[in-house]
Amino acid sequence: MTVKISHTPELQAFFQQVSGAGSSQGSPRAKQILLRLVSELARVLEDLEVTDDELWGAVDYVNRLGASNEAGLLVAGLGIEHFLDLLHDARDARQGNTGGTPRTIEGPLYVAGSPLSQGEARMDDGSEEGVATPLFIRGVVRDIEGKPVAGALVDLWHANTQGTYSYFDSSQSDYNLRRRIVTDAQGRYRARSIVPSGYGCNPAGPTQECLDLLGRHGQRPAHIHYFISAAGYRHLTTQINLSGEKYLWDDFAFATRDGLVGQVVFSEAGAAEQAAGVSGRFAELEFDFQLQPAAVPAEQQRSNRPRALQSA
Known part of the structure; x- marks a missing residue:
């Protein structure tokens, strides 16, 4: 059985680092939420085999969504x-x-x-x-x-x-x-x-x-x-x-x-x-x-x- 890379201890430690878990600065609540978001997104990318084109297309979409002021919509x-x-x-x-x-x-x-x-x-x-x-x-x-x-x-x-x-x-x-x-x-x-x-x-x-x-x-x-x-x-x-x-x-x-x-x-x-x-x-x-x-x-x-x- 292949272990998903996003589930490994090494990647979980990396996500902790990304979310600022090792820093005494910043907002604990923001760190908690971001850790969950980054971890879940990584699993989506891996589990659904999201392509590079799909990912960067989504990033471009988010940029356009913000520029149009339609995020609330x-x-x-x-x-x-x-x-x-x-x-x-x-x-x-x-x-x-x-x-x-x-x-x-x-x-x-x-x-x-x-x-x-x-x-x-x-x-x-x-x-x-x-x-x-x-x-x-x-x-x-x-x-x-x-x-x-x-x-x-x-x-x-x-x-x-x-x-x-x-x-x-x-x-x-x-x-x-x-x-x-x-x-x-x-x-x-x-x-x-x-x-x-x-x-x-x-x-x-x-x-x-x-x-x-x-x-x-x-x-x-x-x-x-x-x-x-x-x-x-x-x-x-x-x-x-x-x-x-x-x-x-x-x-x-x-x-x-x-x-x-x-x-x-x-x-x-x-x-x-x-x-x-x-x-x-x-x-x-x-x-x-x-x-x-x-x-x-x-x-x-x-x-x-x-x-x-x-x-x-």
């Missing part, structure tokens, strides 16, 4: 971000933390610092008026027992009718379709926006290049992202995927989950909508959220994932 597309949600769900189940609105992926398109409103806000800048369908979003933030949570911060963002997001799409105004809304005394939030479009990965980008090799599409259904936070409650990262979408249950980013489908109702504008400046067809989406109590203060905060910040 690929993490979602390969299911890694969804796997993090499954890990958190499993830990919650072991600890008896059940109930509340399901979490799902954040995605790579959040921008910090959007305008803050009390109770309600208009999210769109009017640039797609006559093209987009007006959308009225409303709901209530509650605790596990169903009591409204006043003063909760509802931070929401979504794409326009072309499937693009402000900041990342320079043709849109700052913070278009991005708002933060503080719930009122009854835990309610309300927003006027437009019905977003689903979208796909850049067909010429490295994420779609990878998906093509896997025989997969890169399409997402229309959806609305949410961060919801309140003092004493666990921060919730989630998104609502809109009903009736072709890719609702075939989202390349694996974000659709039971309990996170929003029913969009279309109607013709009546007197109340016309008084608000809406004519013709409009849509309504009502979605309530339930927050779990925070066991420790750190649970009230979102992760320190690097995020975009609109320049002044």
Whole structure:
């Protein structure tokens, strides 16, 4: 039986050296993670007989992925971000933390610092008026027992009718379709926006290049992202995927989950909508959220994932 070279004591000692195990400097946690990564990669190279051309082609791909700023997109597309949600769900189940609105992926398109409103806000800048369908979003933030949570911060963002997001799409105004809304005394939030479009990965980008090799599409259904936070409650990262979408249950980013489908109702504008400046067809989406109590203060905060910040 041939012993795999990557499994030998000599190579394991080499990987220890590579990861800085013999140095008192650096981060012990980084060393631990890198040792595991290098060891596993070596086994992949050996076990699957990866060629030099395949390896250096992958290195070139990583360079192009970083240059395109699509690494966060690929993490979602390969299911890694969804796997993090499954890990958190499993830990919650072991600890008896059940109930509340399901979490799902954040995605790579959040921008910090959007305008803050009390109770309600208009999210769109009017640039797609006559093209987009007006959308009225409303709901209530509650605790596990169903009591409204006043003063909760509802931070929401979504794409326009072309499937693009402000900041990342320079043709849109700052913070278009991005708002933060503080719930009122009854835990309610309300927003006027437009019905977003689903979208796909850049067909010429490295994420779609990878998906093509896997025989997969890169399409997402229309959806609305949410961060919801309140003092004493666990921060919730989630998104609502809109009903009736072709890719609702075939989202390349694996974000659709039971309990996170929003029913969009279309109607013709009546007197109340016309008084608000809406004519013709409009849509309504009502979605309530339930927050779990925070066991420790750190649970009230979102992760320190690097995020975009609109320049002044």
